[in-house]
Amino acid sequence: ASVSTVAISSLTSAMNQRMLDMKDVADYKAAHHLPVEDMIREQSVLTRTREEAEEAGLDGSSVQPFIQAQMDVAKAIQYRYFAQWLSQPPDHTGTQRSLDDVRASISLQDKKILEAISQKLLAGGFRESDKSEIFSLLQAPHLTDADKKMLIGSLVHVRRIK
Ligand SMILES: C=C(O[C@@H]1C=C(C(=O)O)C=C[C@H]1O)C(=O)O
Structure with missing residues (x-):
């Protein structure tokens, strides 16, 4: 497979895994009566991904809207789980993960996502056909078409360092 095909496939797998992890994040927060939004964590994600983006040859500012x-x-996605669980309690058949563990997995996905974007930009960037392919490959519970459009809309603004 071409570099470009591999990049699209690793990009969408890592983005899907990041979104799948939101079930465990929501489950932890629901059990511990924590709010969905955590601005301290968001700031640390923005800082870390800016550094990783630059290490991957990307323009740090251009990745921030995508992140x-x-x-x-x-x-x-987490709010939709909270809403679902109001009338349909979660099944706790799976092993409960600590928030630290889930966040380590999220950070790992972010690094893979940035590296895949960098590869794809090196291979010529995101064409219209790539956008439709990404749209169809992005899949996770509680992910909507509007979510996908917003993700792709910001993804195509990521630039490499000149
Ligand atoms: C995923 C989390 O929930 C929210 C989403 C975040 C993210 O997508 O990285 C970070 C902080 C929270 O506002 C989390 O708390 O780790």
Whole structure:
């Protein structure tokens, strides 16, 4: 497979895994009566991803709207789990993960996402056909079409360092 195909596939798998992790984040927060939004954590995600973006050859400022879009979608997904669990309590058949563990997984996905974006930009950037492919490959419970459009809209503004 071409570099470009591999980049799209690793980008969408890592984004999907990040969104799948939101079930465990929401579960932890619901059990501990914590709010969905955590601005301290968001600031630390923005700082860390800016550094990782630059290490991957990306323009740090150009990735910030995309990272914020991923966090906004992450919160939307969590709110939808909270809403679902008001009438349909969660099944606790799976192992409960600590928030630290889930956040370590999220940080790992962010690094993979930035590296895949950098590869894709090196291979020529995001074309219209790539956007539709990404739209169809992005899949997670409680992810809406509007979420996907917002993610892709900010993704295409990411630039490499000149
Ligand atoms: C995922 C979390 O929930 C929210 C979304 C975040 C993210 O997508 O990285 C960060 C902080 C929270 O506002 C979290 O608290 O870790």
